[in-house]
Structures are given as C-alpha cells and as structure tokens.
Amino acid sequence: RIVGEGIAGFADVDRILREAAGFRMGPFELLDLTGLDVSHPVMKSIYDQYYQEPRFRPSPITRQRLAAGLLGRKSGRGFYVYRDGKAEVPAEDAPPPRTDVPVWVSRRNVEAATRVTALLESLGARLDRGDTPGAGSLCLVLPLGEDATTGALAEGLDPARTLALDPLALDGRRTLMRTPLTQREMRDAAWALFAADGTPVTVINDSPGFVVQRVLATIVNIGCDIAQQRVATAEDIDRAVTLGLGYPKGPLALGDALGARTVLAILDAIHDFYRDPRYRPSPWLVRRARLGVSLLTPEN
Structure with a gap:
C-alpha cells in the first residue's frame, strides 16, 4: 500500500525496514524470494477464510504483477530485476550540499524532541530555540502516526518550510517526510543535515505513520x-x-x-x-x- 500510494519506492521501503528497523529482508525482497505465484494465493486465501477481514486484504500490486508474470527470482524479474541470481538494486541519490539553515524542532512530543535536539547538536546544526520558528527557519515535526501536513497544521507552521522526521528510527537510516508544499530548498537542507554523519537518509512523500x-x-x-x-x-x-x-x-x-x-x-x-x-x-x-x-x- 505504501508503494501504491506513491509514498516511497519499493527499494526505499526495503532499505528503510532493513536498516532502520533491523529486518533481515525487506518485504519486496521477501516476496521476490517466495514468488508471487506462492505469496499472492496465500494472501488471498487468508483474506477469504477470514470473511474479507480488511487487515488481510491483498494489495492490487501483487495481483497485477502476478498476472504479468513478474514472479520474482524464479522468473528473473519481480520487484527487482535479477542477473545471474543477483538483484539489481536501484542506486540512491547522493545527499545535496549542506547549507546553514536554522532548524526549529517541535516540542509536542517532548521525549522525541529531546533526542532529536541532541542529535542535531551532534551534527552541528544551528538551532532555532524560540517558542515559535523564525521567518527563515526549517520547521521539523516529530509525529507518531500522523503525516507532515497534520503536524504542521496542528502547530500553525508554514507547510512550505516544514518536514517531518520519524522519531522512532534515528539510527541506521533516517526518514524525512515532506508536505505537498515543502520547498525544495528546505527539503535539501534537512536531507543534507541528517546525512552529515554518514547515516543514509530517505525522503518520502506525505504519509500517516512514515514507513x-x-x-x-x-x-x-x-x-x-x-x-x-x-x-x-x-x-x-x-x-x-x-x-x-x-x-x-x-x-x-x-x-x-x-x-x-x-x-x-x-x-x-x-x-x-x-x-x-x-x-x-x-x-x-x-x-x-x-x-x-x-x-x-x-x-x-
């Protein structure tokens, strides 16, 4: 569903869950390993046996790919393309150059704000410590289950200067979420800042709950x-x-x-x-x- 909504690409989802959540394999790697000719019928069977319980509703993506013969490793192409049994993983873009933009951190989630502020200090960020953000500051919200738009509106922030950071995944890989109006300059400033210590960063579109x-x-x-x-x-x-x-x-x-x-x-x-x-x-x-x-x- 995350991929179907255009929130992130399948390779990004796999990277995030492997590197930020400690999964041995991402969900799309696992589907390619088992094969959609096995996985999709199992998902459909569970869905049917539980009287179409919405929790178990299969994604249209798996049905469409099964019909197209994109089964995974066994067919040489699934979510990934395979050459000699090895997946060709799409390359990531390099972080943009770092800029000196002040960063204001939301205090709605006090515990998360404390951890993120300490991280920003270690990265050498210029912090905006005002009760409200200054006119040129990057606004950072730390939502649980909400999207960046909801986080921005809840505090009266300018959505053009607002990004959300997943406070549950600060190590291994960090995830930033932009609002539909986030300026490219603000996105790039946040991306470069959180990648400054060598930790990979993924920027996703607006999504309740990140990945x-x-x-x-x-x-x-x-x-x-x-x-x-x-x-x-x-x-x-x-x-x-x-x-x-x-x-x-x-x-x-x-x-x-x-x-x-x-x-x-x-x-x-x-x-x-x-x-x-x-x-x-x-x-x-x-x-x-x-x-x-x-x-x-x-x-x-």
Whole structure:
C-alpha cells in the first residue's frame, strides 16, 4: 500500500525496514524470494477464510504483477530485476550540499524532541530555540502516526518550510517526510543535515505513520489479533515469527519494545486519517495499552 500510494519506492521501503528497523529482508525482497505465484494465493486465501477481514486484504500490486508474470527470482524479474541470481538494486541519490539553515524542532512530543535536539547538536546544526520558528527557519515535526501536513497544521507552521522526521528510527537510516508544499530548498537542507554523519537518509512523500511506524504497528496489531483469537499463545506467536521470518523480535515483543501505548497512538492516528478498518486496533492491544502491561500478558 505504501508503494501504491506513491509514498516511497519499493527499494526505499526495503532499505528503510532493513536498516532502520533491523529486518533481515525487506518485504519486496521477501516476496521476490517466495514468488508471487506462492505469496499472492496465500494472501488471498487468508483474506477469504477470514470473511474479507480488511487487515488481510491483498494489495492490487501483487495481483497485477502476478498476472504479468513478474514472479520474482524464479522468473528473473519481480520487484527487482535479477542477473545471474543477483538483484539489481536501484542506486540512491547522493545527499545535496549542506547549507546553514536554522532548524526549529517541535516540542509536542517532548521525549522525541529531546533526542532529536541532541542529535542535531551532534551534527552541528544551528538551532532555532524560540517558542515559535523564525521567518527563515526549517520547521521539523516529530509525529507518531500522523503525516507532515497534520503536524504542521496542528502547530500553525508554514507547510512550505516544514518536514517531518520519524522519531522512532534515528539510527541506521533516517526518514524525512515532506508536505505537498515543502520547498525544495528546505527539503535539501534537512536531507543534507541528517546525512552529515554518514547515516543514509530517505525522503518520502506525505504519509500517516512514515514507513517504519506504519509497518511495525501493523505487524504488532496482527500479532495481537492472533493472540486475541486464541489461535496461539503470545509466546508461540513470537517464536514462530522470529524463527520463520527472521524478524529481530516477534510482534508482541516488538510492541513491548516500542511501547503498547505508542503503537496504539500510531494506529489510532492512521485509522483516523484513512478511515480504513485495516488499521483498527486489536482489543488485545487496546486493553494492555490501557492497563500498562506487556503485550505478552495472557488472559488470567
């Protein structure tokens, strides 16, 4: 869905989830490995068996590519093109030259603002520490589940000077999000600044939840729903995912690492924006977030 909405390219999604979230393989690399002739029918079967539950609705992209014979490695072309069994990965653009633009950081999320301000200081940024941004300052918002436009409007910021930074992914790879009106000069200034220490940066279009937030929150939510339906215990769900998919953590442990309330806030914001039941929070997640207990906590 992220690719279908024009938020980011498939190679960018894979890079972000590998380098910022610790995935062994990105989702499109995994689809190419398993083959769409296997993956799409499985997704459709799950969707049908759960009475068209929106969470499991397959993407039109996989159906279209399956029909075109773009199966993945086995056909020599899928989301990637393969030469001698090796994927040809699209090259990334180099960061633009750095400019000395003052940076104002939103304080709506105090914890995130503290971490990002410390990062900016280490990068040698010229900080605008005013209560409101100066006339020429780059405005940086740090949303959870929201898009850059919503973050800018919530604080009365100029969307032409505003970008969002994913506060959950500051190491490995950083993700910046522009509003539809963000000036190229501001985008380039932020891009160059956050790449100054050699950390790769991806700039995406406006999107509730970035890439890491949306994907991780959805994974946690589906894991919670499996536990809620008593398909398996929380421990067995995590064990199956770590062993079967090579994820760094199972979905319930991942939710605990992010914080159940954080995951719930991300899903609530995305669900509010799209009105899509795909992002409806699981009762398992909602209750444990409200109680302040681990997502691995079983029913008593």
